[in-house]
Amino acid sequence: DSGVTQTPKHLITATGQRVTLRCSPRSGDLSVYWYQQSLDQGLQFLIQYYNGEERAKGNILERFSAQQFPDLHSELNLSSLELGDSALYFCASSYSPRGGAYNEQFFGPGTRLTVL
Amino acid sequence: TQLLEQSPQFLSIQEGENLTVYCNSSSVFSSLQWYRQEPGEGPVLLVTVVTGGEVKKLKRLTFQFGDARKDSSLHITAAQPGDTGLYLCAGGRNRDDKIIFGKGTRLHILP
Numbered sequence: 079d080s081g082v083t084q085t086p087k088h089l090i091t092a093t094g095q096r097v098t099l100r101c102s103p104r105s106g107d108l109s110v111y112w113y114q115q116s117l118d119q120g121l122q123f124l125i126q127y128y129n130g131e132e133r134a135k136g137n138i139l140e141r142f143s144a145q146q147f148p149d150l151h152s153e154l155n156l157s158s159l160e161l162g163d164s165a166l167y168f169c170a171s172s173y174s175p176r177g178g179a180y181n182e183q184f185f186g187p188g189t190r191l192t193v194l
Numbered sequence: 195t196q197l198l199e200q201s202p203q204f205l206s207i208q209e210g211e212n213l214t215v216y217c218n219s220s221s222v223f224s225s226l227q228w229y230r231q232e233p234g235e236g237p238v239l240l241v242t243v244v245t246g247g248e249v250k251k252l253k254r255l256t257f258q259f260g261d262a263r264k265d266s267s268l269h270i271t272a273a274q275p276g277d278t279g280l281y282l283c284a285g286g287r288n289r290d291d292k293i294i295f296g297k298g299t300r301l302h303i304l305p
Binding site: 080082111113120121122123168170182183184185186187188 | 227229234235236237238239242282284293294295296297298
């Protein structure tokens with residue numbers, strides 16, 4: 079158990095809909111990262127928040143948005159869903175804002191999104 | 195553009211054999227991490243290497259960072275069924291603090 083929690087575990091919805099994925103970081107961690115994992119694209123970095131502020135942006139679509147709240151939990155909002163958005167969505171956390179170099183990230187169990 | 199290429203994509207070997215998987219790039223990374231991911235779970239960090247030429251050992255796993263910090267290898271000695279999983283390498287870059295993942299090597303150890 080990494081200490082990172084994600085809800086829901088599974089989500090099935092229809093095209094055009096909007097969903098919200100939730101992540102609670104490990105106790106004491108200030109950074110939250112969102113990743114998308116699909117079979118053909120591997121693990122893709124979407125966005126990072128550090129202590130409530132956006133820190134780094136990756137390949138995140140305009141239909142997707144995220145935020146980190148004062149209690150440090152984060153939500154990833156996916157709207158106008160398309161079939162291709164079906165994937166595993168992972169949240170990771172770390173203490174430092176330096177997500178890439180030198181810093182360990184701890185991953186949650188993921189949310190499996192299926193868009194029908 | 196896939197900056198980190200992992201090979202092989204799939205590997206299935208018998209228990210007790212040795213194996214090496216690779217992570218290659220044309221880019222220089224400040225650090226490189228290896229993760230193992232099991233079905234239905236998130237990746238778990240195995241090791242971080244930061245110095246060119248660095249070698250780290252974790253029981254039967256040996257990780258090496260290339261001298262030029264563009265590539266890395268993971269060698270498993272006497273593989274066991276518990277080693278089965280998806281092995282991901284990830285490179286960190288100082289200039290933008292992003293971490294880039296390879297697509298992974300899916301390893302299956304046959305008992």
